[in-house]
Amino acid sequence: MKTIIISCALWLVHMVGSAQADQLLGVWEPSNGKARVKIEKIGEKYYGKIVWLKEPNDPKTGQPKLDKNNPDASLRSVPLKGYRMLKDFKFSGNNQWENGTIYDPENGSTYKCIIKMTDSNTLDIRGYIGVEALGRTDVWKRLKTGK
């Protein structure tokens, strides 16, 4: 009986933790309004891919924008629409997701990143190099409710 109660309690704690972690799922818009990013769960980690671009085409070519600044030349034909710019985030409790990275397609750089949910429709996305103090925070707003 005791074992069953403990098992149920652990399951409940796991379910509550999982529900809190999954609050991150949805479509979000960075403060510059240039893109919309859908955050999904793959395995136990969270990833964000660009699903909409204000300017989807390269003005020079008239073709869809590509990841032309990627340091790996063999991947420069990857389209920006669909690009996973947020990668490998794990929920660490307290409405925070850590150990991830954010990619800036405008310069081809990848930064360490922490996501903090300040309310159910607002994220503080902090990208940094080395230590967290040396970084920049952008505020993202949720576009849709639900997953």
Next chain:
Amino acid sequence: MTLNMKNLSVVCIALMLFCACGTESKKTYLIKDAVLTAEGPLFDGPNTLQTTHRIDLSFIEPGLSPDQITGVKITKATISTDDSVGFDQIRNFVLQLTAADAKMEKIAVLNPVQKGLKTVDLSVSSEGELKDNFTQKEIILILDGDLIGDKEDNLSYKGNFEFEITYKK
């Protein structure tokens, strides 16, 4: 005499280091006929097809342990379909790989996908290092297919992948 002893010591240390490092070998690790699936309904734009693969290093060499692996690169990625429309609904493919305690790596791309084909070879990354993924129990292969129009049903493709594994003997 002192100088000779010194030289001999240097040679011995170098020999010991060489023996400790061991010799390295390279072999191909194959993932055959992996079924990558996305559940419908699916909408115009990039959709995620995925599959999980359990790493079996005995395929490379019996008794090979994860800490013997020194490098992993993708060398070939082929996607095929039995669907009568082939890949005509797909603009481009991007292939990624991840694992529980390893970073996601982008490993191959095909943009655009030619019409009328039922098998395509993706252009593989020359730089992506996948060692951290292959030392895990299982990996997740993620194929983003950029869909033209919406689709009610599931989307399912077959993938064949080749990786070059470098390991210490």
